[in-house]
Amino acid sequence: MRIVASVFALSLAIGAVGVMAIPAVARQPLRDVAVRDGLADLVISTTALDSAQVAALATIRGVALVEASTSAVVELGDGDVTVVGMQLVDQQIDRLHVIDGRPPATDREALASPGFRAIGETVTVGVTSLRIVGHGDTLWFGGTDTLYTTTQSALAISGSEGPDRIAIVAKVDTAASLHSIADEVRDVIGRQGDTFASFPFFLPGERTPIEDDIEQISTLIGLLGMVAGIVALVLLASTTSTLIAERSRETAVMRALGSPSRPLRRRLRRIALGITATALVIGLPLGVLIANVIARLVLDEFVGITPKFGFSIVVVAGSAAGALLGARLVSARAARRVTKLPLAEALRDREGAPFGRRFSDRLLARMPTGGLLSRVALRSSAHRRTRAVAVVAQIAAGVGALLVITSLTTSVNGFNDATRAPWRWASMTTAGQNGLPFDSGVIDGTSRQELAIRVDGQVSDLDLDIFGFSPDTTMFFSPIRDGSWLSSSGAPEAVLSAGFASRSDINVGDTIDVDLPSGIVRYKVVGTVDDHGRAVYLDVAVLAADLGVPGRYNMVLSADETPTLRTSVPVSTQTMEQLAQQGEDDRASFVLIFGAIAAIVAAVAALAVVSTMSVNLYERRHEFAAVQAIGARRRTVRGLIARELFPLGLVGIGLGLGAGYLGTKGIIGSFEASNSVDIGTVFATSSLPAIVSGTLLGLLVLATMAARSAGRRPIAPTLRGST
Amino acid sequence: MIECMPTPHGTAVHTPSRGSTYPIPASNALVQVRSLTRIWGRGDSAQIGIAEVDLDMRRGELLAIVGPSGSGKSTLGAILAGIDSPTSGSLVVDGCRVDNLKRDQLARWRGANVGIVLQNFSLLPTLTAAENVELALMLSGRRKNRREAALSALAAVGMVEKAKRLPAQLSGGEQQRVAIARAVVGRPALLVADEPTGNLDQANGHAVFGILTGLASSGTTVVFITHDLQLAAEANRIVTMVDGRVHGIATTAGL
Numbered sequence: 001m002r003i004v005a006s007v008f009a010l011s012l013a014i015g016a017v018g019v020m021a022i023p024a025v026a027r028q029p030l031r032d033v034a035v036r037d038g039l040a041d042l043v044i045s046t047t048a049l050d051s052a053q054v055a056a057l058a059t060i061r062g063v064a065l066v067e068a069s070t071s072a073v074v075e076l077g078d079g080d081v082t083v084v085g086m087q088l089v090d091q092q093i094d095r096l097h098v099i100d101g102r103p104p105a106t107d108r109e110a111l112a113s114p115g116f117r118a119i120g121e122t123v124t125v126g127v128t129s130l131r132i133v134g135h136g137d138t139l140w141f142g143g144t145d146t147l148y149t150t151t152q153s154a155l156a157i158s159g160s161e162g163p164d165r166i167a168i169v170a171k172v173d174t175a176a177s178l179h180s181i182a183d184e185v186r187d188v189i190g191r192q193g194d195t196f197a198s199f200p201f202f203l204p205g206e207r208t209p210i211e212d213d214i215e216q217i218s219t220l221i222g223l224l225g226m227v228a229g230i231v232a233l234v235l236l237a238s239t240t241s242t243l244i245a246e247r248s249r250e251t252a253v254m255r256a257l258g259s260p261s262r263p264l265r266r267r268l269r270r271i272a273l274g275i276t277a278t279a280l281v282i283g284l285p286l287g288v289l290i291a292n293v294i295a296r297l298v299l300d301e302f303v304g305i306t307p308k309f310g311f312s313i314v315v316v317a318g319s320a321a322g323a324l325l326g327a328r329l330v331s332a333r334a335a336r337r338v339t340k341l342p343l344a345e346a347l348r349d350r351e352g353a354p355f356g357r358r359f360s361d362r363l364l365a366r367m368p369t370g371g372l373l374s375r376v377a378l379r380s381s382a383h384r385r386t387r388a389v390a391v392v393a394q395i396a397a398g399v400g401a402l403l404v405i406t407s408l409t410t411s412v413n414g415f416n417d418a419t420r421a422p423w424r425w426a427s428m429t430t431a432g433q434n435g436l437p438f439d440s441g442v443i444d445g446t447s448r449q450e451l452a453i454r455v456d457g458q459v460s461d462l463d464l465d466i467f468g469f470s471p472d473t474t475m476f477f478s479p480i481r482d483g484s485w486l487s488s489s490g491a492p493e494a495v496l497s498a499g500f501a502s503r504s505d506i507n508v509g510d511t512i513d514v515d516l517p518s519g520i521v522r523y524k525v526v527g528t529v530d531d532h533g534r535a536v537y538l539d540v541a542v543l544a545a546d547l548g549v550p551g552r553y554n555m556v557l558s559a560d561e562t563p564t565l566r567t568s569v570p571v572s573t574q575t576m577e578q579l580a581q582q583g584e585d586d587r588a589s590f591v592l593i594f595g596a597i598a599a600i601v602a603a604v605a606a607l608a609v610v611s612t613m614s615v616n617l618y619e620r621r622h623e624f625a626a627v628q629a630i631g632a633r634r635r636t637v638r639g640l641i642a643r644e645l646f647p648l649g650l651v652g653i654g655l656g657l658g659a660g661y662l663g664t665k666g667i668i669g670s671f672e673a674s675n676s677v678d679i680g681t682v683f684a685t686s687s688l689p690a691i692v693s694g695t696l697l698g699l700l701v702l703a704t705m706a707a708r709s710a711g712r713r714p715i716a717p718t719l720r721g722s723t
Numbered sequence: 724m725i726e727c728m729p730t731p732h733g734t735a736v737h738t739p740s741r742g743s744t745y746p747i748p749a750s751n752a753l754v755q756v757r758s759l760t761r762i763w764g765r766g767d768s769a770q771i772g773i774a775e776v777d778l779d780m781r782r783g784e785l786l787a788i789v790g791p792s793g794s795g796k797s798t799l800g801a802i803l804a805g806i807d808s809p810t811s812g813s814l815v816v817d818g819c820r821v822d823n824l825k826r827d828q829l830a831r832w833r834g835a836n837v838g839i840v841l842q843n844f845s846l847l848p849t850l851t852a853a854e855n856v857e858l859a860l861m862l863s864g865r866r867k868n869r870r871e872a873a874l875s876a877l878a879a880v881g882m883v884e885k886a887k888r889l890p891a892q893l894s895g896g897e898q899q900r901v902a903i904a905r906a907v908v909g910r911p912a913l914l915v916a917d918e919p920t921g922n923l924d925q926a927n928g929h930a931v932f933g934i935l936t937g938l939a940s941s942g943t944t945v946v947f948i949t950h951d952l953q954l955a956a957e958a959n960r961i962v963t964m965v966d967g968r969v970h971g972i973a974t975t976a977g978l
Contacts, residue, residue, distance in 0.1 A: 355848045356891030365851055365889055372850065372858050379849035626845035629806045630905065631834020631862035633827040711826065716801035719841055 005614055006239040007275060009607035010323075011282035013232030016604045017319050018287020019294065019597050020225030021312035023218035026295040029307030030139070030208040037139045038095045039208065040167035042178045043201040044185060045517075047194045047435040047549075048162035057166065060184045062177055065169040067093045070151055071141075072158030072432040074125055074570040081116070082146045083125060085154020085163075093167040094138045096148055101134020103148075107156075109133045110149040113141070114304065123147065125157050126570065140167075140209060143304035159569050164197065164434040175204040186519065195548045196517030197434035199456035199463070219674075220408070223667060224401065224597050228604060229322070231397045235608040236323060237330045238390040240272040242615045244334040247271070251338050252346035265335040272331035276323050283323075284316055290600065291315075297593055355383045373636070377643035380620070390612050391645075392652040395695065398605025399656025400663060402691050405598035406684035407664040409591050414682035416583040418532040422478035423576065425557040430454070432570030436544060436552035442567045443556055449563055450475050451553040453543050457536065458515040460504060462676055465535040466516065468543035468553075475557035476537075483508035483527030486539050492546075494523035495537040499678030501528045512536075521546045534677045610702060613645070617706050624710040625718035638707035642700065649699045653692055753912055753944045754780035754803065759812035759822075761798050772798035773967045776812070780946065782912070785939035787955035788948045790964035797917055799964065800948045804915035805833040817912050834863040838906030838943075840935075842918035844898040846890040852877060852901045853886035856908050863909045876908035877901065880934055896927030903934050907943065914938060916947040920954065932957065 033039075054068045070085040088096065088103050096103060096111060101119050104110050110123065110130035114137060117123055121132045130149055137146070151163065158164075166185065170177055182200045189195070203209070251264050288311045299305050338346075355361050361383065369378050381388040431437045436453060443449040452475070453468035469476055471486040481498040494514070496506060506512060510525050514536055523538065544550050556565060561575045617624070624637060632640075661683065668681045756779070761772035773795040780786055788796045801807035802814060805821055808829075814821045816836065824832055833839075846855045856873035865872070877883045880900040890898050899919060906914055916935060920928030932947075932954055939945040939959075947958070955961050956975055963970040 354889075354891040356889035362889065362892075365849075366887070372854060372861055375854065376847060376849050383849060622845065623847055626847060627858075627862075628830060629804070629833065629839050629841075629845065630859045631830055633830040635827075636862065715806040716797070719806070719843070719845055720797065721843065 003243070003275065005607075006235075006243075006611045007279050007282070009604070009611040010232065010235055010239060010276070010279035011286060012600075012607055013228060013235050013604045014279055014283025014319055014323055015286030015290055016228035016600045017225055017232055017322075018284070018289075018291045018315060019221050019228065019600070021287065021291040021315035022221050022295050022298070023215070024312035024315065025291045025310045026298055026307065027208075027211070028310050029295075029299060029305065030210070031206050032308075033097075033139045033142075033305055034206070034208050036095075037097060038091075038093050038169070039139055039203065040093050041170045041173040041203050042166075042168040042181060043140070043203070044166045044168075044182065045197040045434045046164050046166060046189060047197055048160045048164050049166075049189060049194060050162050050192075053189050053192060053194065054163065054166075056188050057168070057185060060181060060188065062170050062172060062181050062184075063168055064171045065092055067091065067167050068163035069094070069165045069167065070154040070158055070160055070163050071165050071434075072154065072160070072570050073430070073572045074157060074432045075572050076123070076125060076145075079145065080572045081123075081125070082141060082144055083154050083157050084141060084146060084148050085151040085158075086148065088148070088150065093169055094140050096136050096138055098134055098136040101132075101136075103136070104130075104133055104150060107150050107153045110147040110153070111136045112148075113137050113144070113146040116145040116147075128153060128157050137304060139305070157570060158433045159437075160433045173204050175202060178202045178204055190548075193548075195435070197436075197455075199458060199515070199517050219670065220594070220667060221597065223663070224404075224594075224601060227397055227401050227404075228601050231394060231601070231604050231608055232323070233326055234390050234393050234397075235604075235611065236276065236326050238387065238608075238612050238615070239275065240327050240330040241334040241386070242619070243272055243275060244268045244331060244338055246618075248338050248341065248346055252341065252343055255339065255343055256347060261339040264339055265332070268335040268338065269328065269331045272327050272334075273324065276327035280320055280323055284319060287319060288316065294593060294596055297589075297596070355379060373640050374643050376640060378647070381644055381648060384616065384619075387612060387616055388648055391609055391648045392655065394605045394608040394612065395649055395652025396656035396659055398602045398609075399653050399691055399695055400659035401598050401601040401605070403657055403660025403684065403687070404663045404667065405594050406687040406691070407660065407682065408594065408667065409587065410682040410684045410686075411664070411668055411679060412590055413583075413587055415532055415679045416587065418680060420576070420579060420583070422476050422529070422531050423579075424477055425475045425559065425576065426561045427558045427563055427573050427575045428579075429556040429558065429563060429565060429571050429573040431554045432572055436547065436549045436554045437569045438553040438556065438567060439551060442553075442565050444564065447474060448559040449565075450557045451540065452555040452557055453540055453547070453553050454555050455517055455543075455547065457517070459500075459512055459536065462500075462504070462534070464500070464514075465533065466514065466543065467535055467537050468540035469537060470540055473557075475559075478529035478531040481528045481530050483525070485527055485529075486537065487526070488539075490539065490542060492521070492523045492542055493526045493539065495527045495529055496525055497531050497533045497535050497677065498528040499532065499672065500534045500676045501525070503673065503676040516543075516546060518547045530678070532678050532680065534675065606698060609699075613641075613702060613706055614709070617641075617710055621710070621713055621718050622721070625713065625715045628711070628715050629719060634707050634711045637710050638703050641706045641710075642703040645699045645703050646696070649695060653695055657688070657691075751781055752779040753782045753784075753817055754778070754946075755813075755815040756803075757813045759799070759802060759809050759814060761795075761802060761807065762810045771795075771967045773802075773809075773964075776969055778962065778969065778972070780913075780944050782944055783939060783942045784944050784960065785936060785958045786944070786946045787958035787961045788946065788964060789950070789952065789955050789961055790970070793966075794964040795967040796948045796964045798967075800915050800917045800946065803913070803946055804837050804839045805829050806839065831864075834859070835909065836911050836913060838903075838909070838911040838914040840899070840902050840906050840914065840916035840919045842921040844890070844895070844902045844922075846898055846901060846905070848890050851887050851889055852882055852893065852897075852904075855890070855901055856905045859905045859908055865909070872908055873904075876904040879907075880904045894927075896923050896930065899923060899927070899931050900934065903931065903938075907938060910943075912944060914943050914945045916945065918948055918950070920949070920951065928954075 057066045072083050073080050111134045112132045114135050117132050119132050123130050254264055292309055299307050364379055364382055369375050455466045457464050457466040471488045486493050486495055508525055511522055513520050513522050544552055665681055668679050672679050756776055759776040760774050763770045790796045802809050809822050853873050856876050857869045860869045874883055877886050880903050882900045920931055935945050949955055960974050962972050
């Protein structure tokens with residue numbers, strides 16, 4: 001039973017290491033779908049283009065294939081929907097993958113993304129009614145509610161004069177080649193006064209749209225996988241050395257009968273390797289299953305695709321090699337120790353070197369340390385210090401993992417709240433078509449509405465939000481950390497997110513080159529703000545001019561939740577409440593995914609403690625039988641075990657909280673450094689009572705179960721040594 | 724609360740907690756064994772430890788149980804000491820029906836009424852000699868002056884100077900003396916010793932046995948299990964076990 005428990009715990013630990021395969025498992029289906037759909041290498045949103053411009057793009061050096069489409073985000077009663085107009089029949093890039101039904105055949109039909117509306121249903125968008133004839137999706141638009149229809153329908157809905165999205169497949173898909181193509185595209189359409197509406201999206205090599213997000217998740221998952229790996233190694237070492245130590249007497253008998261030590265050591269190693277191999281047979285498939293379940297959760301949530309079963313050969317081989325190598329090393333050491341024991345001592349002693357042989361044992365025996373049972377507990381822990389250290393390490397790993405996960409969740413919450421804090425609007429209305437389609441006539445001219453701009457950009461190859469506000473805006477306020485806010489001088493000034501500025505070593509007074517959709521523009525940094533984002537704030541008038549469309553905007557910020565706007569352009573309005581709800585939904589997904597991983601690591605740690613304690617109980621079975629023989633009841637035995645377990649638990653909890661603190665700071669710090677953004681670490685202090693009390697309660701349950709197990713063992717045969 | 728007590732007239736009764744109402748007649752016996760049987764396993768794999776053992780023991784008696792290996796003597800000793808339970812039959816010790824007690828009740832009864840000495844000493848390795856003896860007092864329910872009582876018990880077996888030594892620092896004979904001190908510190912009415920000299924040299928063995936006979940002289944009923952017929956001859960009576968059954972009971976004059 002004990003060996004079964006050890007094998008099971010080891011299997012679960014090996015399985016938990018399988019979480020390291022999640023990024024690889026998630027990446028492959030994405031790439032498969034990218035090939036299936038014909039994902040573009042370069043996607044550019046533009047102002048409306050005509051057919052001549054689109055034809056001219058195909059002649060650009062390096063372009064293998066180019067297709068233009070239309071997309072617009074429109075409100076649809078209970079939320080927003082993206083309307084995409086494409087060729088449908090001859091589409092070669094971003095091909096529609098039809099799941100059921102059929103592609104639309106007329107301007108009055110549409111294919112809906114999975115789960116969005118039923119076949120046969122009619123959706124009215126503006127003045128256009130579209131009948132749903134099937135379900136399907138493409139990787140680019142996956143994860144959002146989308147309607148795929150004809151180009152004509154989409155143009156009518158968006159109000160655009162022509163296609164405004166270019167998808168390019170390059171002959172050579174390196175980053176340099178794609179950047180070169182983007183520059184030429186800009187020149188071609190710029191000849192007729194058209195511009196990029198947002199920063200181009202580069203997908204060199206086999207990259208897919210959410211690779212960056214997967215990489216960030218990968219870092220965190222990798223760290224948790226390492227925690228699981230450490231717990232697994234500790235458990236492996238503990239189980240292996242105990243299995244061999246249990247055979248000390250048997251080995252001594254063989255030696256006494258004349259067996260050389262080498263074959264005995266080989267036999268002991270094989271036992272340990274056999275146990276490990278058994279655990280691998282269970283643990284490796286378990287790890288593959290865990291990785292696939294979590295990868296499926298991630299891809300379903302963020303991209304809307306259901307991946308096929310996959311596994312990472314690197315993780316599987318690495319886990320197997322690590323476990324077998326670890327078992328080989330530990331068992332070799334333990335076997336050498338067992339076969340080097342003095343023969344007479346090994347034959348006589350059932351429980352290894354008795355307490356009292358070491359000076360530290362004798363010193364401890366002289367120290368007044370509480371009642372009799374407490375002395376037994378403390379001295380037993382000191383005597384079996386390796387076991388005690390293993391229990392402490394296992395508890396620390398479990399507690400640390402729980403604290404890391406809960407603190408990451410609270411930190412993400414805090415970050416989400418902090419990013420919303422500077423916004424003073426009740427609603428934000430964005431244009432549903434590309435470019436800057438709003439003019440000053442859109443708003444009512446009162447202080448309750450403001451026109452603004454938001455586009456993508458880059459500074460030093462780092463993606464940023466570029467915002468254009470009026471210098472005296474009332475819709476955005478963030479404390480100034482350094483310098484000042486924008487002036488009304490009309491000069492090319494910029495205010496940066498403080499976290500981004502400090503990590504990029506940009507100070508007030510420096511000039512920066514901002515890569516806008518329209519090209520690179522230089523600004524002078526006049527201040528930094530504590531907005532927890534990664535943004536550049538510019539004078540809206542200056543930004544509009546630098547984007548090539550002076551006096552135009554793409555965002556309305558309002559103090560009203562349902563602002564009245566004078567525009568025929570499709571719009572999408574989001575209230576602050578909806579934004580907060582979105583943050584809640586994102587947090588729920590995050591909690592689900594990482595909570596699952598944390599639960600696995602904590603379960604592994606718990607099982608590891610159970611396994612180690614059951615080995616401990618077995619080794620001390622004579623001692624417990626002797627105590628019961630002289631009158632100890634079950635509760636006394638439980639008290640004895642609890643007195644040993646609780647101090648170890650408290651030390652483990654302390655170390656785990658410390659490790660969790662450092663781990664959280666380390667992880668958040670690495671995210672902040674790699675993303676040049678202030679996330680801020682918010683420790684889940686409210687979860688501490690639950691973590692601590694849960695751990696202590698678990699230890700109490702363990703002590704009770706252990707006492708019951710010790711009580712079930714028959715006293716007389718145990719004392720005689722026949723069990 | 725242990726559900727057993729002697730009646731005012733000295734007639735031992737038992738509470739029928741397991742449904743049995745077998746009456747025990749009044750006697751001078753400390754221990755009364757009736758049809759005691761212990762079987763392990765079931766069906767074809769059943770093994771008989773002891774079968775239909777009947778035995779009485781007087782107060783202050785020194786009783787030896789002898790027999791070949793596998794004869795059931797250790798099994799009988801374990802049941803008498805309360806560290807094993809019979810499959811059937813009854814065991815009454817000082818008016819208390821022991822075989823009916825539940826596990827925790829039995830533990831309490833052991834702590835208060837029985838001293839156990841085993842071949843392999845079974846001292847707790849992490850407690851000193853004095854602490855091992857003190858532990859027995861603690862488990863018997865004694866709260867006060869445990870330390871003094873423990874030292875007194877160790878003095879009685881000649882081990883008071885080594886009270887602070889750990890078992891690993893003591894020889895076999897010394898450990899067995901400590902085990903005897905632990906067994907008798909609570910002044911139990913019954914002491915069961917299973918091969919108490921089995922792991923000792925002759926000198927130590929005689930010394931330890933001398934302590935046991937001294938205890939019997941002072942009123943403790945001592946049951947010792949042994950292979951050594953010379954030691955057995957020192958007892959008041961010898962019970963011979965063969966194949967789980969009592970083969971014969973003889974006074975030492977009858978050997």
